[in-house]
Amino acid sequence: MLETWRREWAVRKIKPGDGRPLPRFRFWQLLSRSLLHLHLPGRTGPGYAVDVRRGGDSEGRVWADLYRDGRRYARATVPAVFPVPGGRLEVATSTFGLRRAHFVADDGTEHQLVPDPRSAEGRRARLDRRHPVLSRWIGVVSVLAVLVGVGLNLLQLAEPVSQIPPVTALVGTFESPVRLPLWANVALGLAAALGSTERALRLRYRWYLDAVGN
Template sequence: MFDEWRRQRAVQRIKPGDGRALKRFRWWQPLSRSLFWLPADAAAGRPAVYAVDVSHVKSDDNGDTEAHLYRDGLRYARVRLPAFFPIEGGTIEVAASAFGIKRCHFVADDGTEQQLVPDPRSAEGRRARLERERPALSRWIGVVALVLIVVPLLLGLPQTIESISRIPPLAERFGVFDSPFDASVWFNIALGVSATIGSTERALRLRYNRWLDTVAG
């Protein structure tokens, strides 16, 4: 019920587009822009080509990141994330994490889902091409990304618990927990950079886990 309420609220926030033409993806934009495509499907009753364009460096007047929906190359609608764009036969759902896009799917009226296709020039598109052409290397990169998140999480958790245990009411009742890791500031910064790199790589594949990637952020 909460998800349906959130969906309705997001739909109500949609603003009409101005008909501006979609700009092509430039070579310098891989880390600042995400662009996904949904091809036309006449059999499914979807005659138009849709595109979802998200800028990670620009925001609206309130500082929120927006998703822009293009229909046959013209800006059709825009809304702040998370976005739900009703179109023929279903809804395009878009959501982002602190590291990039975590969801960009077309959900048909019958509940089936289809991930939109990343533009081949985007960072997501280049990562998808690596997965197609070098699947073994892609899997190893995915494993390394997971390690870059899990190791900082395991090493940082005891320090977090120690900090929480020092809160006076907790310290008086339960005592102070001493972390077995006495890490320096620079080491903790390195852990944060490691987790950021790992979560960014996962975002390029639209992989997201609320326990791993939220904690890493």
């Protein structure tokens, strides 16, 4: 019921597009733009693409633009849901990039959109195809960076939080077994951010792993 309400709310946010052509992806947009296409075997009809400028507009809103046959057809702030023939396109972002970009068919099956080969997501997908072993190791390192970085920083943060009087009265005080210098905490935070960014490039999002910081 809640999920249905969220989808209906997202659909109501849709604004009509202005018909402008889809801009070519430029290399300097690697860190600020995501561009994905709907490619399904045997699918006929208009072609769709989703363009997300992750930096947001002057008011900080992040928009997902839907292009149909190369022309801007509709737009909505993320999280966005665009009804299309045979299903809907769902787009969501996180602090570090894309969280979701999928076509959900009317029968409930899901297909991830295909990133443009010039985008950061497309380059990461190409690395996965050409060097699968290296790609898997990068994925493992990313998960470890997120777990270690976030875990150790939270462990140290728990000590001062536990000294707040209402918290102390409720759960007592906690003494962190780990005390790292500032430079180490900064390095761990950067490593966790890089790990989360790499996971976002592969549209890998799990609430129990990636929710912190998003």
